[in-house]
Amino acid sequence: MADKNYYMDNAAATRLDEAVLEAMTPYFFECYSVATSEFGYSLGLEAKAAMEQARGSLAKQLGASPDEFIFTSGSTESSNLALKGVAKALGNKKGRHIIVSKIEDFPVLHSAKTLEKQGFKVDYLDVDADGLISTDQLKGLLGPETILVSVQHANQEIGTIQNIEEIGAICRQQGALFHTDATHTFKRVPINVQKMPADLITVSAHTIHGPKGIGGLYVRKGTPIAKIMDGGFHEFDLRAGMENIPGAVGFAKAAELVTDEENNRLRDMRDTIIASVLKSIPNVTLNGHPKNRTPQNANITFHHVEGESITLHLDLYGISVSTGSACFSRSLEGSHVISAIGGDHERVHGSLRFTLGRYNTMEETAFVVETLESIVKQLRIISPLGKS
Amino acid sequence: MAFPYNDKVLEHFRNPRNVGRLEDADGKATEGSPACGDMVSVNIKVDPATHKITDIKFESYGCASNIATGSIITEMAKGKTLEEAKKITWKEASEELGGLPAIKVHCSVLAVEGLRAAIQNYEEKHGLVTNRVDTTEDVVLKRLKKVMNPLKGLDMVATNLVKEIEVKDGVVRLVIDMPEDHQFSAAIKEEVREKIEPLWDVKKVQIGFTE
Numbered sequence: 001m002a003d004k005n006y007y008m009d010n011a012a013a014t015r016l017d018e019a020v021l022e023a024m025t026p027y028f029f030e031c032y033s034v035a036t037s038e039f040g041y042s043l044g045l046e047a048k049a050a051m052e053q054a055r056g057s058l059a060k061q062l063g064a065s066p067d068e069f070i071f072t073s074g075s076t077e078s079s080n081l082a083l084k085g086v087a088k089a090l091g092n093k094k095g096r097h098i099i100v101s102k103i104e105d106f107p108v109l110h111s112a113k114t115l116e117k118q119g120f121k122v123d124y125l126d127v128d129a130d131g132l133i134s135t136d137q138l139k140g141l142l143g144p145e146t147i148l149v150s151v152q153h154a155n156q157e158i159g160t161i162q163n164i165e166e167i168g169a170i171c172r173q174q175g176a177l178f179h180t181d182a183t184h185t186f187k188r189v190p191i192n193v194q195k196m197p198a199d200l201i202t203v204s205a206h207t208i209h210g211p212k213g214i215g216g217l218y219v220r221k222g223t224p225i226a227k228i229m230d231g232g233f234h235e236f237d238l239r240a241g242m243e244n245i246p247g248a249v250g251f252a253k254a255a256e257l258v259t260d261e262e263n264n265r266l267r268d269m270r271d272t273i274i275a276s277v278l279k280s281i282p283n284v285t286l287n288g289h290p291k292n293r294t295p296q297n298a299n300i301t302f303h304h305v306e307g308e309s310i311t312l313h314l315d316l317y318g319i320s321v322s323t324g325s326a327c328f329s330r331s332l333e334g335s336h337v338i339s340a341i342g343g344d345h346e347r348v349h350g351s352l353r354f355t356l357g358r359y360n361t362m363e364e365t366a367f368v369v370e371t372l373e374s375i376v377k378q379l380r381i382i383s384p385l386g387k388s
Numbered sequence: 389m390a391f392p393y394n395d396k397v398l399e400h401f402r403n404p405r406n407v408g409r410l411e412d413a414d415g416k417a418t419e420g421s422p423a424c425g426d427m428v429s430v431n432i433k434v435d436p437a438t439h440k441i442t443d444i445k446f447e448s449y450g451c452a453s454n455i456a457t458g459s460i461i462t463e464m465a466k467g468k469t470l471e472e473a474k475k476i477t478w479k480e481a482s483e484e485l486g487g488l489p490a491i492k493v494h495c496s497v498l499a500v501e502g503l504r505a506a507i508q509n510y511e512e513k514h515g516l517v518t519n520r521v522d523t524t525e526d527v528v529l530k531r532l533k534k535v536m537n538p539l540k541g542l543d544m545v546a547t548n549l550v551k552e553i554e555v556k557d558g559v560v561r562l563v564i565d566m567p568e569d570h571q572f573s574a575a576i577k578e579e580v581r582e583k584i585e586p587l588w589d590v591k592k593v594q595i596g597f598t599e
Contacts, residue, residue, distance in 0.1 A: 113569075306425060308451035312393075312401065325425060325451070333574050334425065346422040382407050382455060384418060384429040384447035 002318025006364050009320045010207065010296060010357035011156055011184055016250075017209040017358065023253040024211065027246040035243050047245050054252035061255050062201065063192035064218055070235045071248050074215035075183040078202035079107035079150075081217055081239065082179040085225040086148045086200070087115050090177075093224075095145030099176075101125040101133050102340045105156045107202075108181055109336075112150070125151065130289040131160030131341050135170055142174040153182040153201075154189065157324060157337040157353055158288030159297025161189060168197030177223060183207055183215075187258035188266075188294055199223045205247070209358055210254030214247030266356045267295035269365050273354055274298050276369045281376055283386065287338055287351055296356040299324075301338070301347045302372075304386035305379040310352060313375040319368055324351040346385070393452055396486045401452040406462035408445045415510025419502040423578070426450035426495050428458050428502035432465075434510055439470045446502065453492035457499035460484050470507050476500060478534075490541025494579065497534050523587045525553045528560055531583045538572050549576070551598055558591035560584050567599035 007015070027050060035051045036044025052066065059069040072078045087098065100112045102124045116122045123141045125133045133151055142149070149171045154161045164180055171178040179200035182191055186203040193201070200223065204215035219225060219238065231240025270293075277284055277300055287299040302310060307323030314321060324335025325348070334348035343351070354368070380386060393401070410416075413431035420427040427450060433443035444466050446458040461481050465473040478497040482488050488496055510516075521527065529545060537547040544550055544564070552563040562580065566573055577595050584593045 304449065306450050306454075309401070309455060312452045316398075316402070344422070345425070349422060349425045382404060382447060383449045384427055385422065385449050 002316065004318050006317070006319040006360075006368055008354045008356060008360065008364075008368065009322050010360075011353065011355035012322060013206050013212065014209045014357050015359055016211060017254060017257055019257060020210055020250045020253045024246040024250040027249055031245075035245060047243075051243055051245050051248050054248040057252040058203075058216060058255055059218075061187065062203075062218055063194045065221070067236060068193075068219055068221055070217045070219055070238050071243065071251075072215045072217055072239055073213055073241075073244070074206065075105075075181065075202045075204040076107040076215075077239075078204070078215050078217040079105075079179070079181055080111050081225070081228055082200040082202060083108060083111040083115065083148065083150060084228045085238070086177055086179070086223075087118075087120060088226040088228060089224040090147040091120065094147050095143075096120045097123070097143060097145040097147065099123045099125060099138065099141050099146060099149045101127060101151045101162075103127050103131060103155055103157075103337045104150065104152055105181060105183065108150050108152070108179075121145075127160075127340050129342050130292075131155055131158050131337070132289065132292075133162060133167070135163070135166055138167065138170055139174075142170070142176055144175075146174065146176040148177045148179060150179040150181070153180045153185040153191070154294045154297075155288065155337060156184055157335060157351075158299045158341065159184070159293035160289040161185065161292045161294060164196055164198065172197045184294055184297070187255055188263055188296060193218060193220065200225070205251035205254050208254045208258050211247050211250040214244050214251045216251070262358060263295045266360075269356050269360055269362060270295060270298050270354075272362065272365050273369060274300070276365070277372065280369065280373050285347060287341065287343070287347075298354040298356075299351060300354075301343070301351040302376050303346060303350055304383045305376055306349050307351060309379055310350075310372070310375055313379070314368075314371065317371050319371060321368075322353045322355075323349075324353070325349040392489045392492075393456075394486045397453065397456045397488065400456035400459040400485065404446075404448070404455055404459035406445050406459065406466070407447065409447065410443060410445050413445075415506045415508075415513065417502055417505030417509045419505055420450070420498045421582070422449065423582075426454045426498050428454065428499050430458075430462075430499075430502040430506040432503075432506050432510060434470065436514075441465050441468055441470065441473055444503075446499070448499075450498070451492065451495055453488050454495040454498060456485055457481050457488075457496035458502070461499045461503050465503055470510065474504055474507055476503065488541075491538045493541045494536035494538065497536060501534065520588055523555055523558075523560070523589050525555055527587070528553050528555060528562075528584060531587070532580065535576065535579045535583055538575065544576065544580075558589055559594065560587075560590055560592070561594045561596075563596045563598060565598045568597040570597075573597060 033043040035048035056066045181202045199220045201218035283303040285301045307325030338348040410431040414434045418429040429447040448458040478500045551565040554561040
């Protein structure tokens with residue numbers, strides 16, 4: 001194992017910020033009780049106050065009011081609640097048609113598949129070579145039976161940012177609810193529900209140096225949605241279960257710590273990685289939109305070589321990145337995202353995703369690109385592809 | 389969780405032996421494709437008198453276990469007669485490497501297939517091949533023994549994934565004993581296709597699942 005870590009898989013998980021841990025600690029050791037009702041005991045009231053303060057802070061970051069922010073265990077649960085909750089509330093009233101994009105992350109995509117099995121009709125929106133959906137296709141699919149459209153704010157693999165304002169406006173015009181998965185944009189790309197016509201927004205702490213196991217779902221006031229997990233009457237009776245108070249406090253703190261300055265720094269590092277790889281390594285393709293992409297994401301295919309062997313070599317140098325290669329995935333299937341943007345098998349298997357975070361430095365990007373250059377060269381010597 | 393590859397696998401992955409092509413190869417073959425994410429090319433030089441493999445080179449597009457198996461198989465085959473080299477199994481190659489993660493065993497199968505195909509290519513060119521056989525249920529079953537069950541690291545026949553096989557008028561119909569939405573169903577389906585479709589008299593492969 002290498003001595004130093006060059007961690008560039010921040011879309012998967014991030015290192016916790018010390019200040020976040022510090023904010024959370026009292027809620028493990030001092031104020032550790034449940035959040036009680038207003039007629040409970042003092043410790044519980046204190047816990048409740050902390051929870052509500054965190055909720056207020058997070059809601060404010062979205063331009064929402066506190067009672068529109070539901071805490072969940074993370075983005076998987078948030079998106080499950082959004083899709084299945086709306087389906088449950090409207091499936092027998094308004095209709096059973098749902099539209100999602102083909103490049104959604106698995107919580108949305110697999111929730112849609114589950115609903116399909118339960119008799120809902122699901123349409124999957126295509127994306128263009130940059131990963132953008134077509135609003136014309138969306139308009140053509142929307143109908144009186146459409147209860148929900150779910151299109152991510154930005155993609156988990158290639159970072160492409162969708163034109164959410166326009167998509168949301170189209171849905172609203174047609175009377176369909178609109179959910180967006182903002183796991184990779186919350187605090188990295190501006191979101192304000194006063195301007196963004198979204199009814200439901202998935203957010204999570206794990207992508208912004210907050211704790212794992214806490215996320216949120218913004219639910220616009222008046223949105224028809226039913227809870228999908230039975231239990232107590234927590235979270236405005238939308239999400240049963242013991243409140244994760246340290247998590248909520250940590251999430252709020254993590255969100256407060258992200259600044260525009262930091263996002264600009266990530267953008268600079270991202271641009272440096274893309275520019276130097278394109279310059280120093282032949283036969284590469286940038287995946288995702290060249291401009292409209294999250295500040296932390298670079299995704300590049302190295303043709304004629306397979307992603308898992310690159311990541312293993314990189315790992316031996318202490319560099320952590322992910323790949324769209326089938327070998328890397330738990331299902332042995334290649335990236336559905338790179339396939340959807342028109343990538344052939346080779347482009348899928350040879351893709352690498354670099355996602356930056358607070359603890360990356362410009363020096364690291366130089367080391368990563370340099371190391372990558374020699375690894376790709378070495379693997380291309382072994383490869384039967386790309387030779388005459 | 390421990391690192392999935394042992395030191396020997398890593399060593400062969402980082403410093404693969406016998407990489408490249410032979411200018412005047414006597415037999416050569418490529419197995420796999422970028423579609424399945426793994427591809428191996430094998431070139432051999434054969435002594436016509438003794439039928440011994442005098443030189444061997446390989447190229448690999450694939451993951452670490454594919455590269456490492458390609459490397460070890462060239463070491464194992466060098467100096468052996470064609471008959472001996474043909475008998476090297478994926479299990480022996482995997483054992484020679486000190487073991488591979490179950491989910492990666494299918495990558496080692498491909499390297500063994502590459503070697504066998506290169507030998508077959510030599511035999512075909514030198515009139516050493518017997519006539520082609522018709523595809524029967526048995527032939528299909530034998531091929532399916534090369535498709536790995538990623539859950540077990542053993543082939544899909546040994547792990548009872550093959551529920552039904554029917555060969556009729558060039559159409560091979562298969563039922564795999566797993567749910568269609570299983571984690572590995574798509575990967576297995578693709579690999580089955582790659583193994584059965586190239587059979588000379590097969591026109592169509594139909595794959596179904598029990599659920």
